[in-house]
Amino acid sequence: MTPQFADPAAPSRPLHVVSAEGLAAFLDAQPPAVKAWLTATGFDGALGELRLIPAADGQVTAAVAGYGNAKARARTRFALAKVEAGLPAGNWHLAGDLTxxxxxxxALAFLLQSYRFDRYRPGKPAAESVRLKLPDGLDAARLTAMAEGEFLTRDLINTPALDLGPDDLQAAFFALADRFGATATAIVGDDLMAQNFPMIHAVGRASPRAPRxxxxxxxxxxxxxxxxxxGVCFDTGGLNIKTGNSMLLMKKDMGGAATVLGLAHMIMRLGLPLRLRVLVPAVENAISGNAQRPRDILTSRKGLTVEVNDTDAEGRLVLADALAFACEEPCDALISMATLTGAARIAVGPDLAPYYTDDEVMAQALESGARTGFDPVWRMPFWTPYDPIIEPGIADLDNAPGWGFGGSITAALFLRRFVEGPRYMHFDIYGHTPADQPARPKGGVGQGARALLGAFPTILGL
Incomplete structure (x- = not known):
């Protein structure tokens, strides 16, 4: 699926966007028949309210969308996407006093609202689309790249683990590289041990689908x-097995990989002047006779020893080896993304992307990018006084301290131990929308990628 704006040269119908505060002035400016129709149908400018305006022959010539008041708009992201389903197919343009x-x-909302995940509904006829004509002054290439990257992320997260194991994620990874002329390689199975990625191998070795x-x-x-x-394509929890309900969403445990691939798509699609490197440890955390065990002690790529006190805290193990590898060559910024902890969801809910960094310039740039990319984030602390919590005594680090507090923070501190050199930022995302929202249907969703895209000019000096 390719998100598209309407052809700028094609005819389009106006979508009048009317706030509750501006309703009276709007009605007074309308022809008497239109004013009478809107008044008779009780249109009051409430957020998401829609009225189609018919001509004398019954054809729809325009539409009026309620934009609510400032309080209502603050409570609803991508509010105008609410009206897309009620518009007749065809081309539309925005009319009204919008900033x-x-x-x-x-514009971004209309692109994102067009997303459909229909891989498992073959034969269903494609609905005619509603397309928005891009308002003057907006960057069509940038908005389209954002939506394309988001669609890639959603498709990957929404695909069941049966069809998206480590090998399938590799195929999607290589396909993205091929599309943009990038180079891609994979280290698979026992070669991980030979090339010193012991924790990636330990997490994924119990699955018949080899880690990589x-x-x-x-x-x-x-x-x-x-x-x-x-890139944990499915997480049973390993020998510390999850309950059935906790396993239901575990196809999304590769949401960090899906999001960095969506972001990579945006970067390459826009041709940003930088050198991009993407690393994805792709595994399935399964159960078999050779699965890692609680209280096993692993020696990481960096040389730090890690006591595995919970095999369900596997994401930080595979990321640790990948982060250590990333730091073996210089880079100007290092960013990790993971569906890492339930503690992050408890802290900020499903809609915000928590992030960690010690770099104030990165943080300020990201906050600005979040506003321009309509991609909310929330800063969390690398709270160094909690460092002793992740030190078990028998090994250098504990992957799951039984402390009961600050689980997202201690996970982030664990990852920070494997980063030396570059400026670093870590995201503990959810990657899932629990219920249908404007421009975000229930299911997989990207978080933080658009914010980062907006932050890169400052972070990287582009």
């Missing part, structure tokens, strides 16, 4: 950016 930011949000480390490189000039994404 540039409101126009950009509406995927690497992509693109670009030859400019600052160096490395993205690392957790």
């Amino acid at each position: 540039a930011d409101q126009q950009a949000e509406a 480390l995927l690497e992509m490189r693109w670009g030859t000039t400019g600052p160096a950016l490395t993205l690392v994404g957790k």
Whole structure:
């Protein structure tokens, strides 16, 4: 599926966007028949309210969308996407007194609202689409790249583990590299041990679908950016097995990998002047006779020893080896993304992307990018006084301290132990929308990628 704006040269119908505050003035400016129709149908400018305006022959010539008041708009992201389902198919353009930011949000909302995941519904006829004509002054290429990257992320997260194991994730990884002329390699199975990725191997060795480390490189000039994404294609919890309900969403445990691939798509699609490196440890955390056990002690790629006190805290293990590998060559910024902890969801819920960094410039740039990319984030602390919590005594590190507090923070501190050199930022995302929302249907969703895209000019000096 390719998100598209309407052809700028094609005819389009107006979608009048009317706030509750501006309703009276709007009605007074309308022809008497239109004013009478809107008044008779009780249109009051409530957020998401829609009225189609018919001509004398019954054909729809325009539409009026309620934009609510400031409080209502603050409570609903991508509010104008609410009306897309009620519009007749065809081309539309925005009319009304919207700011540039409101126009950009509406344009992105219409692109994101067009997403459909129909891989498992073959034969269902494609519905005619509603397409928005891009308002003047907005960057069509950037908005389209954002939506394309998001669609890739959603498709990957939404695909069941039966059809998206480590080998399938590798195929998607290589396909993205091929599309943009990047190079991609994979270290698979026992070669992980031979090439010193012991924790990736330990997590994934129990599955018949071999673990692997995927690497992509693109670009030859400019600052160096490395993205690392957790690619646990399904997480049973290992021998510390999850309950059935806790396993239901575990096809999304590769959401970090899906999100960095979506972000990589945006970067390459826009041709940003940088050198991109993407690392994805792709595994399935399964159960068999050779699965890792609680209280096993692993020696990581970096040489730090790790006591495995919970085999369900596997994401930080595979990321640790990948982060250590990332730091073996210089880069200007290193970013990891993972569906890492339930503690992050308890802290901020499903809609916000928590992130960690000690770099104030990165943090400020990301907050700005979050606003321009309509991609909310929330800063969490690398709280160094909690460092002793992840030190079990018998080994250098504990992958799952039984402390009961600050689980997202202690996981982030664990990862930070494997980073030396580059400026670093870590995201503990959810990657899932629990119920249908405007421009975000229930299911997989990207978090943090658009915010990062907006932050890169400052972070990397582009």
